[in-house]
Amino acid sequence: MSMNRRQFLKLASVSTILGVGSATAITSLGRGGLEASQASPDPKALKAKRWGFVVDVGMLKTEEDYQKCIDACHNIHNVPTLKNPKHEIKWIWKDDYEHTFPNMAEDKIMNKELQEKNFLLFCNHCANPACVRVCPTQATFKRKSDGIVMQDMHRCIGCRFCMAACPFGARSFNYVDPRKDNAIKVENKEFPTRMIGVVEKCTACYERLAVGKQPACAEASNGAIVFGDLEDPKSEVRKLMAEKYTIRRKPELGTQPSIYYVIGGGEHV
């Protein structure tokens, strides 16, 4: 059979249209899924435009005050305590002034009290998160509804791009199986663990917000960590920020962190 150029182009275009058309028809037919009306949020859930934290470390006096917040989080989220410091998993942790605000630490003659203070650090739930930009599978993503930077463990492939991207060190990689060697000290049966090879971090207690509870660290902190809507001028966090001077970690990087640290302590302002 001989064919001229015109006939070939006709045949090729018709078969392309047929092929693409039937492929979309088949995929759209095969899609079962839930109907939109079948899944709905819990009416008890706390809602905000953009969740944020105000942390006043001046209110954390003793070592136990810090540890209470850390334990509250790590115990309900099945965060393992691993012997090898290189394998450490942390959602919320304590660090010194120099590591918290490295861009300000070169000033050695400023407030001594502040320089000797430890700070509570956890995921900043940035408005413009670097980790989300680099994630190749969208395993980490920003919730459109309330700005929480979420981690979908089902999708994480463990590439650790997000760990390289995060300027706050908020992410930990599971180098070992967290269930081995009884590393999970207190097991919460209502919450999953993680598996070897995924990255994890603070999730702003999305599972507690969904049932109307405050994040565990805020609840255990005796007022040192205040949680609320940054976009709502009447919220508790905004009131605190209006009263006291607050700074954020590494704002010059442009990620717009959502944790504000109170500087100067309550009595001195």
Added chain:
Amino acid sequence: MYNSGKIIAGLAVFFILAALPFLLNLGKANAKIEPSIKTPEINAMPVKQCVESKEFMRAEHMQLLNDWRDEVVRNGNRIYTSKSNGKQYIISLQNTCMKCHSNKKEFCDKCHNYMAVKPYCWSCHIAPKEEKS
């Protein structure tokens, strides 16, 4: 044909050996896999009803679980309204499914082992405590 007797006899022996597993099982019913729903929680239910009908769950539970996962993790929707009875359930593998089906070994694993599928749910989600059998 040279050595036809030996070749034909050899072939016959080979075919009988190869067909032996099939011949031995001829007429026997296949081992039937019946996942057990005998748990204290389910026994206590007045009407034994899952979130959807038995037939739907049998055929579609994997799809349903995938949809549940996406709804909770990605869309923040935690309440599921059943198609079959209109009741509302909290979307959670660990806290809804396994609260009733507290016998993972006799329920989940029985079919999954038979079908040689290895879902990776349990590498993160905590399975209910069971006595070692």
